[in-house]
Amino acid sequence: MKKTYHIVTRAAKESAAVVEQFCQANGQILLPLVNLIESASQVVENVIHEIQIQTLETILTLSAEQIAGARTPGKVKGEIRWHGSQPGKIKLADRQVQLKRPRLRHKTEGEVKIPAYEQLRQDRGLQQRMLGALLRGVSTREYDEVLPQMAETVGVSRSSVSRQAIEASAEQLKALREKRWDTVEILVLYIDGQRFGAHHILSAVGVDGEGRKHVLGIEVGATENAASVKRLLTHLRDQGLPTDRKYLFVVDGAKALRAGIEEVFGAEQPVQRCRNHKLRNVLDELPDDQQGQTLNLMRAAWKVTTPEEGEKRLEQLARFLERDHESAARSLREGMAEMFTLQRLKLPPSLYKCLATTNIIESPQGGVARRTDNVTRWRDADMVERWVASAWLLTEKHFRKIDGHKDLWALSTILGRPSQASASQEKVA
Numbered sequence: 110m111k112k113t114y115h116i117v118t119r120a121a122k123e124s125a126a127v128v129e130q131f132c133q134a135n136g137q138i139l140l141p142l143v144n145l146i147e148s149a150s151q152v153v154e155n156v157i158h159e160i161q162i163q164t165l166e167t168i169l170t171l172s173a174e175q176i177a178g179a180r181t182p183g184k185v186k187g188e189i190r191w192h193g194s195q196p197g198k199i200k201l202a203d204r205q206v207q208l209k210r211p212r213l214r215h216k217t218e219g220e221v222k223i224p225a226y227e228q229l230r231q232d233r234g235l236q237q238r239m240l241g242a243l244l245r246g247v248s249t250r251e252y253d254e255v256l257p258q259m260a261e262t263v264g265v266s267r268s269s270v271s272r273q274a275i276e277a278s279a280e281q282l283k284a285l286r287e288k289r290w291d292t293v294e295i296l297v298l299y300i301d302g303q304r305f306g307a308h309h310i311l312s313a314v315g316v317d318g319e320g321r322k323h324v325l326g327i328e329v330g331a332t333e334n335a336a337s338v339k340r341l342l343t344h345l346r347d348q349g350l351p352t353d354r355k356y357l358f359v360v361d362g363a364k365a366l367r368a369g370i371e372e373v374f375g376a377e378q379p380v381q382r383c384r385n386h387k388l389r390n391v392l393d394e395l396p397d398d399q400q401g402q403t404l405n406l407m408r409a410a411w412k413v414t415t416p417e418e419g420e421k422r423l424e425q426l427a428r429f430l431e432r433d434h435e436s437a438a439r440s441l442r443e444g445m446a447e448m449f450t451l452q453r454l455k456l457p458p459s460l461y462k463c464l465a466t467t468n469i470i471e472s473p474q475g476g477v478a479r480r481t482d483n484v485t486r487w488r489d490a491d492m493v494e495r496w497v498a499s500a501w502l503l504t505e506k507h508f509r510k511i512d513g514h515k516d517l518w519a520l521s522t523i524l525g526r527p528s529q530a531s532a533s534q535e536k537v538a
Contacts, residue, residue, distance in 0.1 A: 331365075357464065
């Protein structure tokens with residue numbers, strides 16, 4: 110058998126060495142790319158895990174019914190009988206996924222295999238075709254077609270799929286706009302926009318007193334559009350989010366966002382300007398040879414303990430920049446006070462990582478963008494909203510608590526909310 114060889118030239122070796130040295134010396138620069146790749150793949154895996162697992166279990170049950178008939182608890186009939194269920198594994202994407210599969214036994218010949226389960230274990234192509242049907246249903250909300258298409262892929266007749274099973278499958282993707290927030294103690298609200306073709310979607314994510322993240326809602330419209338911001342915040346109010354208390358809002362700095370917050374929640378709400386957005390806006394106005402020093406000076410200013418000292422340092426930087434780069438200095442000064450809201454509130458530095466930027470909401474948005482990357486034409490805003498709502502709901506189930514969540518009691522106290530400790534004491538009393 111003829112072997113193929115890969116010839117490595119001296120130039121190739123030297124190029125590889127240069128790349129290796131760059132990665133070692135500039136590892137921090139690559140971290141945002143790594144985070145984006147991780148979040149991008151996360152949503153795809155979540156789609157598979159959260160919907161397909163439950164749908165697959167339904168299909169396996171239907172496949173078993175074609176052999177043994179419908180399950181009739183307490184009644185034994187036929188040669189092949191139901192014998193409970195047992196754990197099973199199917200290879201999906203890059204991992205083994207556990208699910209529950211029905212178990213059948215012949216009256217005299219022992220265990221009977223479930224045809225759909227055996228096909229899924231042997232043919233990876235089936236899984237990809239089923240996933241395609243699933244994603245088409247997610248994108249159009251034609252959920253009633255998802256289960257029949259996936260069932261037919263593994264030999265289960267469309268006529269065997271009951272209306273109850275279809276309704277149960279559709280229920281998995283329902284209710285983003287029906288969620289209530291009356292009993293959830295939200296402390297922080299992140300708001301950010303995302304573009305899909307000619308359409309924009311505003312998203313809101315909240316963090317509760319224990320550090321858990323919640324998708325609060327979405328709205329069609331841009332962050333620069335005051336009307337769409339007001340609709341989003343008004344909808345949150347109608348869903349039970351109280352407007353008579355203080356929250357920490359973390360936003361990218363759009364004036365329409367600030368105006369909407371003041372109109373719906375009041376002018377006294379503390380707002381933290383996303384430092385990453387500000388950093389990008391300033392650096393975009395500078396030539397390459399000025400960016401490194403400016404980046405370091407801005408980050409150093411954000412680390413000081415008092416807002417007065419931080420603003421003083423940024424003002425000094427702005428005066429230096431305005432000599433040759435007036436637009437960069439103007440961008441730096443815009444909203445400067447709101448870049449130090451965390452220091453003004455005297456919050457613990459352990460909370461800065463998650464509360465000083467909109468990364469909490471931008472990371473899942475990267476996954477939404479990746480998942481919708483193959484869409485070449487967005488027909489209308491409703492189509493965009495359906496895709497984004499589905500992805501957010503699925504991603505939410507894999508949210509983890511924010512870094513520094515153990516110190517959120519400090520923010521809760523500053524905002525005038527009862528801490529978890531005091532709430533527990535009240536219950537005991």
